[in-house]
Amino acid sequence: MVSVTIDGHEVQVPEGTNVLEAAKKAGITIPHYCYHPGLRVVGQCRVCLVEIEGMPKLATACSTQVRDGMNILTHSERVDEARGAVLEFLLANHPLDCPVCDQAGECYLQDYAFDFGLDTTHMVDEKRRYPERERRMLGPHIVQNQNRCIHCTRCIRFTQEISETHDLTMKARGNHQYIDTFNGEPYENPWSACAADVCPVGALTVKEFRFRARVWRLDDTPSVCPGCSIGCNITIGHRNGIVYRFVPRENAEINGWWMCDYGRFLSEQLNGREIEKPLIRSGDRLAAAPWPDALNELAKIIGDGNGVRVIASANLSNEALYLAKKLFVEKLGAEVLVPSETGPERAIKNGHRDWIRSRDPHPNTDGARLLGLNTGDTSALQDFLITSAGPVVILDATAHPLLASEEIVQAIKNQPVIAIAGKHTPVTRAARIVLPAASWLETEGTYTSSTGRVQRAERGAHPKDEAKPSWEILALMARLFGMEGGPFTRPQQIFEELAAEVPAFAGITYRRLANEPGVPVLEEVAHVG
Amino acid sequence: MEPILLKAEHEKNSRALTTYLNRGGYSALKKALIMNPEDIREEVKKSGLRGRGGAGFPTGVKWGFVPQDSPKPKYLICNADESEPGTFKDRKLIHTDPHMLIEGIIISSYAINAYTAYIYIRGEFYEEAQILEKAIAEAYKKHYLGKNILKTGYDLDVYVHRGAGAYICGEETALMESIEGKRGQPRVKPPFPAVVGLFGCPTVINNVETLACVPHIIERGADWFASIGRPRNTGPKLFCVSGHVNRPGVYELPLGVTYREIIEEHCGGVRDGKKLKGFIPGGSSAPVLPASAIDIKADFDSVAEAGSMFGSGALIVLDETTDMVWLLENLLTFYTHESCGQCTPCREGGHWALEIVRRIRRGYGRPEDLETLERISRFASQGMTLCPLGDAFCGPITGVLKHFRGEFEAAIAKAKPLPKKKLPVLPVRSGRGTFGM
Numbered sequence: 012m013v014s015v016t017i018d019g020h021e022v023q024v025p026e027g028t029n030v031l032e033a034a035k036k037a038g039i040t041i042p043h044y045c046y047h048p049g050l051r052v053v054g055q056c057r058v059c060l061v062e063i064e065g066m067p068k069l070a071t072a073c074s075t076q077v078r079d080g081m082n083i084l085t086h087s088e089r090v091d092e093a094r095g096a097v098l099e100f101l102l103a104n105h106p107l108d109c110p111v112c113d114q115a116g117e118c119y120l121q122d123y124a125f126d127f128g129l130d131t132t133h134m135v136d137e138k139r140r141y142p143e144r145e146r147r148m149l150g151p152h153i154v155q156n157q158n159r160c161i162h163c164t165r166c167i168r169f170t171q172e173i174s175e176t177h178d179l180t181m182k183a184r185g186n187h188q189y190i191d192t193f194n195g196e197p198y199e200n201p202w203s204a205c206a207a208d209v210c211p212v213g214a215l216t217v218k219e220f221r222f223r224a225r226v227w228r229l230d231d232t233p234s235v236c237p238g239c240s241i242g243c244n245i246t247i248g249h250r251n252g253i254v255y256r257f258v259p260r261e262n263a264e265i266n267g268w269w270m271c272d273y274g275r276f277l278s279e280q281l282n283g284r285e286i287e288k289p290l291i292r293s294g295d296r297l298a299a300a301p302w303p304d305a306l307n308e309l310a311k312i313i314g315d316g317n318g319v320r321v322i323a324s325a326n327l328s329n330e331a332l333y334l335a336k337k338l339f340v341e342k343l344g345a346e347v348l349v350p351s352e353t354g355p356e357r358a359i360k361n362g363h364r365d366w367i368r369s370r371d372p373h374p375n376t377d378g379a380r381l382l383g384l385n386t387g388d389t390s391a392l393q394d395f396l397i398t399s400a401g402p403v404v405i406l407d408a409t410a411h412p413l414l415a416s417e418e419i420v421q422a423i424k425n426q427p428v429i430a431i432a433g434k435h436t437p438v439t440r441a442a443r444i445v446l447p448a449a450s451w452l453e454t455e456g457t458y459t460s461s462t463g464r465v466q467r468a469e470r471g472a473h474p475k476d477e478a479k480p481s482w483e484i485l486a487l488m489a490r491l492f493g494m495e496g497g498p499f500t501r502p503q504q505i506f507e508e509l510a511a512e513v514p515a516f517a518g519i520t521y522r523r524l525a526n527e528p529g530v531p532v533l534e535e536v537a538h539v540g
Numbered sequence: 541m542e543p544i545l546l547k548a549e550h551e552k553n554s555r556a557l558t559t560y561l562n563r564g565g566y567s568a569l570k571k572a573l574i575m576n577p578e579d580i581r582e583e584v585k586k587s588g589l590r591g592r593g594g595a596g597f598p599t600g601v602k603w604g605f606v607p608q609d610s611p612k613p614k615y616l617i618c619n620a621d622e623s624e625p626g627t628f629k630d631r632k633l634i635h636t637d638p639h640m641l642i643e644g645i646i647i648s649s650y651a652i653n654a655y656t657a658y659i660y661i662r663g664e665f666y667e668e669a670q671i672l673e674k675a676i677a678e679a680y681k682k683h684y685l686g687k688n689i690l691k692t693g694y695d696l697d698v699y700v701h702r703g704a705g706a707y708i709c710g711e712e713t714a715l716m717e718s719i720e721g722k723r724g725q726p727r728v729k730p731p732f733p734a735v736v737g738l739f740g741c742p743t744v745i746n747n748v749e750t751l752a753c754v755p756h757i758i759e760r761g762a763d764w765f766a767s768i769g770r771p772r773n774t775g776p777k778l779f780c781v782s783g784h785v786n787r788p789g790v791y792e793l794p795l796g797v798t799y800r801e802i803i804e805e806h807c808g809g810v811r812d813g814k815k816l817k818g819f820i821p822g823g824s825s826a827p828v829l830p831a832s833a834i835d836i837k838a839d840f841d842s843v844a845e846a847g848s849m850f851g852s853g854a855l856i857v858l859d860e861t862t863d864m865v866w867l868l869e870n871l872l873t874f875y876t877h878e879s880c881g882q883c884t885p886c887r888e889g890g891h892w893a894l895e896i897v898r899r900i901r902r903g904y905g906r907p908e909d910l911e912t913l914e915r916i917s918r919f920a921s922q923g924m925t926l927c928p929l930g931d932a933f934c935g936p937i938t939g940v941l942k943h944f945r946g947e948f949e950a951a952i953a954k955a956k957p958l959p960k961k962k963l964p965v966l967p968v969r970s971g972r973g974t975f976g977m
Binding site: 052053054055056057058060067068069070071074092093096097100101103104133134135136137139161162164180181183184185186187188 | 706723728876877878879880881882883884885887888889890891892895896899906908911912915918919920922923924925926958
């Protein structure tokens with residue numbers, strides 16, 4: 012550890028830290044464009060200049076490592092002047108089209124120009140333009156406007172160092188250089204939209220999100236990606252219950268600063284609920300009913316639990332799965348299966364530059380296993396359903412693609428089926444009772460990633476209509492069947508009980524989940540051993 | 541002064557190995573290879589040899605920065621990129637005496653314990669690259685290069701690497717990127733090349749002329765070398781004189797001669813008997829000096845004192861007919877074109893300054909423009925950029941504005957007002973209908 016003084020504040024940082032990160036630790040923002048904590052330092056935007064006592068010239072905070080006793084000024088007269096000049100250089104050729112730029116609100120050029128820039132320019136000449144590269148599709152997800160580019164090369168370094176696809180490059184030279192793909196082909200890789208995330212200005216924007224919402228009007232909710240078992244940390248941008256986008260959230264242990272395009276564009280699927288109220292079958296059609304009626308009907312079907320088969324889901328949170336186990340396995344003695352499957356491979360590079368790969372398309376398979384629930388692949392699920400004779404409870408209609416097949420619906424059409432779902436699938440259309448499930452945004456819960464870390468996804472909005480999150484539906488059922496414990500009113504309460512009971516989760520608390528980059532399971536077991 | 545580096549200038553077939561051997565060539569190498577590498581470094585340090593590429597950094601000190609205990613291989617690079625406008629001394633040296641350079645490379649590589657050396661030569665120097673390749677082949681044949689040189693057990697391979705035409709690749713870190721096969725862009729320093737250089741290994745980069753001096757220092761001793769020139773500015777120097785003089789060319793003179801001597805005695809004065817207006821002392825990036833500075837001494841320290849840069853010793857002479865606004869536009873065009881585009885101040889500032897000077901020359905200058913130019917040059921130099929290209933384009937601006945500001949003011953005084961840009965008037969749509977103007 013070395014001790015440095017930044018603007019009069021003394022901070023202790025590990026050796027080898029750069030001045031910019033040290034200042035961040037002291038709570039001081041040093042503006043920067045080309046520097047990104049996940050990418051190589053190039054020191055070329057020159058906006059992070061600071062004055063260091065004993066150095067004749069201003070130094071770039073990103074490329075200067077701290078030394079013990081260093082005295083750094085981030086706001087001296089010299090620094091402010093130079094920083095203002097660099098911002099003026101950057102803005103000299105910038106189109107200043109903020110009102111029609113989708114980056115406005117989360118644009119670092121805008122922010123730093125406000126905070127550190129001049130209020131005027133000395134530039135009266137014609138601005139540089141790239142007529143062929145304004146609003147151009149760089150790839151299927153990325154729109155390029157080269158006029159706005161500040162040539163920080165973050166996107167290029169992303170493709171070189173993180174995605175390792177080496178798609179993007181700088182072409183031409185000097186003032187006329189521009190971003191393009193090497194061979195002129197569309198820019199396409201499984202993480203392509205991250206290039207727009209790292210772009211500090213509006214030069215690269217995500218096609219799917221462009222002009223759908225002004226970012227300052229969005230609410231941000233920290234969550235976990237539902238797309239696979241890796242569990243990338245995301246921030247959900249939403250407003251009035253409508254999800255507009257997923258953006259990656261920093262977690263060095265899992266996803267670094269990145270996420271894949273597949274996960275990112277799942278955000279589209281979170282909107283548009285089809286099942287708004289509990290539905291009970293009467294004859295050929297499903298009719299809306301109040302919750303108490305639906306639960307009473309459900310209690311009648313399940314009875315004492317004899318012969319009931321429950322299909323849980325690896326999409327459910329640890330809390331919901333815990334309640335499912337308590338209620339159906341321990342209380343009612345029913346058979347429970349968590350379907351699992353092998354999907355396409357997803358990969359992400361974490362903050363230590365290691366690849367994490369997964370072929371499991373569900374976010375909580377490991378949680379289900381650690382809770383002691385049975386998991387089974389496609390054929391196991393098929394057997395489980397075909398050999399069933401009594402009522403079938405499907406806790407999540409999207410638990411497995413097989414549940415959407417007509418064949419399975421035919422196999423169980425004479426049995427009473429209870430399904431929890433947000434959208435209609437063949438199985439919900441054939442069900443006796445359908446309960447409306449809240450969306451990912453509306454559900455709070457913890458999930459165990461394939462790397463063995465428990466992470467918490469927060470709730471961003473109240474469920475619309477009469478939908479309820481799965482843990483709440485299960486808590487209602489638990490009450491209905493007179494299960495001990497409870498009443499469970501918050502996921503935290505369930506999690507605390509779970510952590511006390513299941514050894515794998517021992518020692519994990521909500522407070523730790525909030526402060527740590529995911530808490531590893533089996534931590535205490537490992538320590539005792 | 542007796543010619544040292546250009547001894548063979550008028551000799552017939554001077555590039556051949558046989559004639560070089562007749563002149564006493566490779567005798568310094570024989571002497572050096574039985575010396576301790578450390579003693580060679582010490583000798584060069586003692587000679588006071590300063591880098592001839594432009595920065596004037598003491599060569600022996602530079603060699604001393606190489607960590608000799610490093611397990612990595614060490615490299616020597618000979619910088620023959622010579623792209624600074626006005627400089628053509630390395631070309632002359634290679635044309636005249638390529639074996640002198642090769643001998644210098646072998647001795648210097650031996651001194652830093654390098655077993656591989658590269659000659660990075662600019663792409664346009666096709667003929668010179670051929671000359672070097674031929675000379676290297678000759679040297680391999682006679683066991684001055686390759687395995688077990690002169691049976692001393694020392695091995696060295698020399699490769700010629702041709703550049704692809706970028707000025708910036710003369711900058712040492714960009715040059716290394718270029719050899720590595722990447723886009724030629726300067727790297728962040730530190731780490732400095734002496735520690736982390738070519739392929740991540742300790743590397744020394746020296747100019748052609750610097751390396752050509754080394755055999756002479758070994759042969760005749762550091763004290764002899766230090767007796768040429770002035771204290772702290774020792775040795776012979778090749779001056780490339782171009783511009784408005786009667787006899788432009790490369791002249792070998794000791795450091796510390798006056799510019800008056802170079803221009804009037806050696807180059808036969810300003811062309812056509814015109815009056816001297818000014819001169820650029822060290823390649824086009826050095827700030828221009830007025831005619832009144834003609835009596836200053838041509839060496840690193842004296843020129844720096846006068847507010848310019850000795851650089852590579854490329855003297856560009858300007859007579860009274862020179863339009864200084866045109867001069868600045870010409871130079872800025874070059875530097876803007878050659879900016880690699882990494883650093884904001886150089887990429888944006890250079891182009892902006894060029895736009896302003898162009899506008900002034902077209903007769904649309906504004907009084908505020910000179911202040912803006914000064915502001916650009918202030919914030920694009922002095923460590924505001926990764927490499928010295930920022931300083932390089934600011935040098936001409938500061939020099940011209942300091943000594944010839946009057947010409948700019950005169951151009952601006954005669955200027956027409958800036959043509960008002962006509963903004964298109966768009967129809968405005970409101971709830972009550974469309975109204976336009």
